[in-house]
Amino acid sequence: MSRHKILIVEDEPVIAENISLYLDNNDFEVSGIAYDAAEAFDQLKTNTPDAVILDINLESDHSGIDIAQHINQRYQLPFIFLTSYADKNTLERAKQVKPDGYIVKPFNERTLLASLEIAISNYAERKNHGLPGLSMDKLNRYLHTPFSDREFEIVCLVYQGMTNSQIAEMVFISQNTVKTHLKNIHLKMDANTRLEVINNLRNLMLK
Amino acid sequence: MSRHKILIVEDEPVIAENISLYLDNNDFEVSGIAYDAAEAFDQLKTNTPDAVILDINLESDHSGIDIAQHINQRYQLPFIFLTSYADKNTLERAKQVKPDGYIVKPFNERTLLASLEIAISNYAERKNHGLPGLSMDKLNRYLHTPFSDREFEIVCLVYQGMTNSQIAEMVFISQNTVKTHLKNIHLKMDANTRLEVINNLRNLMLK
DNA sequence: CCTGCATTCACCCCAACGGGTGATTTTTAT
DNA sequence: ATAAAAATCACCCGTTGGGGTGAATGCAGG
Numbered sequence: 054m055s056r057h058k059i060l061i062v063e064d065e066p067v068i069a070e071n072i073s074l075y076l077d078n079n080d081f082e083v084s085g086i087a088y089d090a091a092e093a094f095d096q097l098k099t100n101t102p103d104a105v106i107l108d109i110n111l112e113s114d115h116s117g118i119d120i121a122q123h124i125n126q127r128y129q130l131p132f133i134f135l136t137s138y139a140d141k142n143t144l145e146r147a148k149q150v151k152p153d154g155y156i157v158k159p160f161n162e163r164t165l166l167a168s169l170e171i172a173i174s175n176y177a178e179r180k181n182h183g184l185p186g187l188s189m190d191k192l193n194r195y196l197h198t199p200f201s202d203r204e205f206e207i208v209c210l211v212y213q214g215m216t217n218s219q220i221a222e223m224v225f226i227s228q229n230t231v232k233t234h235l236k237n238i239h240l241k242m243d244a245n246t247r248l249e250v251i252n253n254l255r256n257l258m259l260k
Numbered sequence: 261m262s263r264h265k266i267l268i269v270e271d272e273p274v275i276a277e278n279i280s281l282y283l284d285n286n287d288f289e290v291s292g293i294a295y296d297a298a299e300a301f302d303q304l305k306t307n308t309p310d311a312v313i314l315d316i317n318l319e320s321d322h323s324g325i326d327i328a329q330h331i332n333q334r335y336q337l338p339f340i341f342l343t344s345y346a347d348k349n350t351l352e353r354a355k356q357v358k359p360d361g362y363i364v365k366p367f368n369e370r371t372l373l374a375s376l377e378i379a380i381s382n383y384a385e386r387k388n389h390g391l392p393g394l395s396m397d398k399l400n401r402y403l404h405t406p407f408s409d410r411e412f413e414i415v416c417l418v419y420q421g422m423t424n425s426q427i428a429e430m431v432f433i434s435q436n437t438v439k440t441h442l443k444n445i446h447l448k449m450d451a452n453t454r455l456e457v458i459n460n461l462r463n464l465m466l467k
Numbered sequence: 468c469c470t471g472c473a474t475t476c477a478c479c480c481c482a483a484c485g486g487g488t489g490a491t492t493t494t495t496a497t
Numbered sequence: 498a499t500a501a502a503a504a505t506c507a508c509c510c511g512t513t514g515g516g517g518t519g520a521a522t523g524c525a526g527g
Contacts, residue, residue, distance in 0.1 A: 134374075144374060148381045154361070155378050157371040164364040164371070167351060171362050174355050194356060195332050201503060214455035216483070228483095229506050236485075246485075246513095248421040251458070256336055408473060424514070435513095436476050443515075453483095453515075 057173055058084040060102035062093045062120060063135065064111045068158070072106065075162050081169065093120050097128055104173050105132040106165075109147060118143075121150040131176035133168050135160075195257050198241045207234045211247050212254050264380055265291035267309035269300045269327060270342065271318045275365075279313065282369050288376065300327050304335055311380050312339040313372075316354060325350075328357040338383035340375050342367075402464050405448045414441045418454050419461050 059081050063069040066088065073083045084100040087093035089111060096102075105124060109117040117134060124130050133154030134147055147155065153172035156164055192208075193199040200208065210220045217235065221228040235247070244250045266288050270276040273295065280290045291307040294300035296318060303309075312331060314324040324341060331337050340361030341354055354362065360379035363371055400406040407415065417427045424442065428435040442454065451457045 144377060147374075148378055151382055152378060155371070155374040157368040157374060160368065160371065161364045161366065164362070164367065167354075167362040167364060170351065171355055171359060175358060191356070194329060203504065214453070214459045216453070218483080226504085227506055229508085230504075232485080233506075234504085236487095239485080246421070246423075248423075248455075248458075251455075252421045257332065410474065433474085434476060436478085437474075439515075440476075441474085443517090446515080 056080055056082040057103040057169075058082045058101065059169065060084050060087065060093070060096055060100060060105045062087045062090075062105060062111070062117060063108040064088050065108070068108075072165065075165070076169075079166055081166075090120055094123065097124065097130075102130065104153075104169060104176070105130055106169070107132050107134050107152075109134050109136040109143060110138070118146050118150055121147075121152065125150060131172045133165075133172050135165075192254075192257065196241055200238070200241065204234055204238055204241075207231065208238050208250065208254070211235070211238075212251055263287055263289040264310040264376075265289045265308065266376065267291050267294065267300070267303055267307060267312045269294045269297075269312060269318070269324060270315040271295050272315070275315075279372065282372070283376075286373055297327055301330065304331065304337075309337060311360075311376060311383070312337055313376070314339050314341055314359075316341050316343040316350060317345070325353050325357055328354075328359065332357060338379040340372075340379050342372075399461075399464065403448055407445070407448065411441055411445055411448075414438065415445050415457065415461070418442070418445075419458055 057080075059076055061069050061072055061076075061083060063072065063086070069086045069088070073086060076083050084102045085096040087096050093105075093107075097105075105120075107117040107120055111117055117136075121132055121134070124132055131153040133156060134152045135156050135158065136143075137158040153176055154168035156168055189200060189202070189205045192205065206224065207220060210223065215223070217228050217231045221231045224231070238250060239245060242250055242253050244253055264287075266283055268276050268279055268283075268290060270279065270293070276293045276295070280293060283290050291309045292303040294303050300312075300314075304312075312327075314327055316324040318324055324343075328339055328341070331339055338360040340363060341359045342363050342365065343350075343354075344365040360383055361375035363375055396407060396409075396412045399412070413431065414427060417430065422430070424435050424438045428438045431438070445457060446452060449457055449460050451460055
């Protein structure tokens, strides 16, 4: 697991350096520091950060929120906001660009660290919506009664939209057996139809 | 826009009260305070919070992470973690249950406020009518034959897992009409079942 | 006017799904 | 060795879904 590369966008050099040092000492790599929006756009183009820390209140023409929009449009990276003060309007605008975290100065450094970690892992999770993102371990953490190997295999096929007979054919068992497994899956997931199963899975994976 | 109801799960009465007061003064409604896991489970059942603030390190048998799992399984509510200390293992476990925010004590109260707001709005966004970011315009760009208003309305409900009779009830038309619309939707989307429709939609939304 | 188009609904048929019950075999763990 | 869990399959029955056909209404634009 290589260190995650972070871009810091912060016009206050002291704070920026501070964060940079702290990240460097805690398994992150600082891919760059941008002191204004222009530099931020530049760094986004040349570097390939895994996440961005964005000060909302930059002293330049662009606010951090504009940069966030740019990130959403162009790079689809996770970012967290950093601010010393946010009025209702700013907070409203900040919410609209869907940040992956929000931290108010003065902040505990562990807050930043935890927020970053969670932002990155949640973001990675959101990117893998297909089946590949869902491991049996991950799924079982959300269930009262864990799935068996077979059940997991079948629930994946259900998720892909397979019918019982298609599943039966693929897994080399009878349709009756598929139905039995599905029945147990319904019980374990507290669902009544395969559509509920699929919705539950999607909700769990999005979390 | 009514005040969002928050459940606080925190074994330290002083902190819990503190948060409660602060939220109350800032457009939130505290639906309850739980001082241990049992109370938390109880409150989750009886109250209907919009979000939960969870202390990770409870002094009881259950940790906040267990409660988080319970929330994921049963209630699918947004929650944010609150902690005074988190080692690597705890943080790892915390990440796995996909919190919607993470705050380290001592925290700036505005941090809490912003995190809560963002957690709730992001969560609503994710749940939001099934088709996050998919407008009829956007969808129609991918179709040979565009959808009518009614068809779009119905396809959204299908995507959410509604049955034909449920849709009929919601839209105030007969099940036969729903079937007719769905038939046309199948044609336009080149699908044979509602599950294929759902899969197609999901694929389209991911560009 | 009248021609599309959207919307509404009916009826038939069969395949698929979900619930219930019960049973056998294989695998795993103690 | 034996008990527990997992996996296999069968049969019944009622509900739902999907395909086909047909048709009435209302509304907008040429």
